[in-house]
Amino acid sequence: MKRFGLLLLCVALSLYIFAENKEKSAIERAVKDYIQSQHRVLPDMMANGIDTSLAKRTYWESEEGNEFILESTYEDMVNLAGVYNKNGDKFPASPRVDIDIYDIDERVASVKLTADDWIDYMHLYKNGEGQWKVINVLWQLNNINDHVSKKR
Template sequence: MNKTVASILVLLLGGVFTSYAQTKADSLAIRRAALDYIESQHKPDSAQMARCLHPRLVKRTFWKYPRQSREYLRESHADEMVMLAASYNVKGDKFPATPRKEVVLLDVSSNTASVKLYADDWIDYMHLAKLNDEWKIVNVLWQFNDVKRHQ
């Protein structure tokens, strides 16, 4: 391959990889949305949960009927998650004193992102969308670390 062709390929590929690169502001906003999601459950705060969710959010996990071998997808929606945030940890006994909240950005494009959130007892995979310059969680797929708890 001659130097001219190689130079053109570098320029073209460089343009492809940088045209949809995340900005620092986007990365921080995506992380903030994921942290709002989990932190609103640590210290009950329905407004914090509502702030990070798109109103059409669907959260899913697999579940098993206790006396059957059949599994199914269980769903929650934004309004349920807002109510959960207000009530889940009211007694302060659902999380350790220093809860785990590790956010990993798996992929970020100009208006979409995939995130993996490691919490204490579970993992959440999230899809976020940037709408009107705000990052909102639109999908969550989660599971307990101990899959036997999915009953």
């Protein structure tokens, strides 16, 4: 009987680990859709990884020196993915993509993405169709002095 109990415990633990790894993989896929769509100029990939209610924010400084919150929407990010790296000069040949999943709790997750020039703190949720989507992003450039509007 003890062996049977131990076997059940091992099976339950294996199923739990499998399910957790499956969730982590799906979360990483959504984050990779977000960043790799910018590398590869693939707006449909961006649309796949983010929620239509996306709120992406950072602090910015105007040419006059006034700080404000710069916001990007779902539409902004899908459009950005279609043009940002069109000339292939915005990222190194092997771009940095470090994903740290801080927490997963049922249908929500907190993640840090470290890319070449910036970091993104992200919130994701698992929608009704079982897909993980990025819904909130707070980001900053690694060089915070670059958070200034440039005269065009």
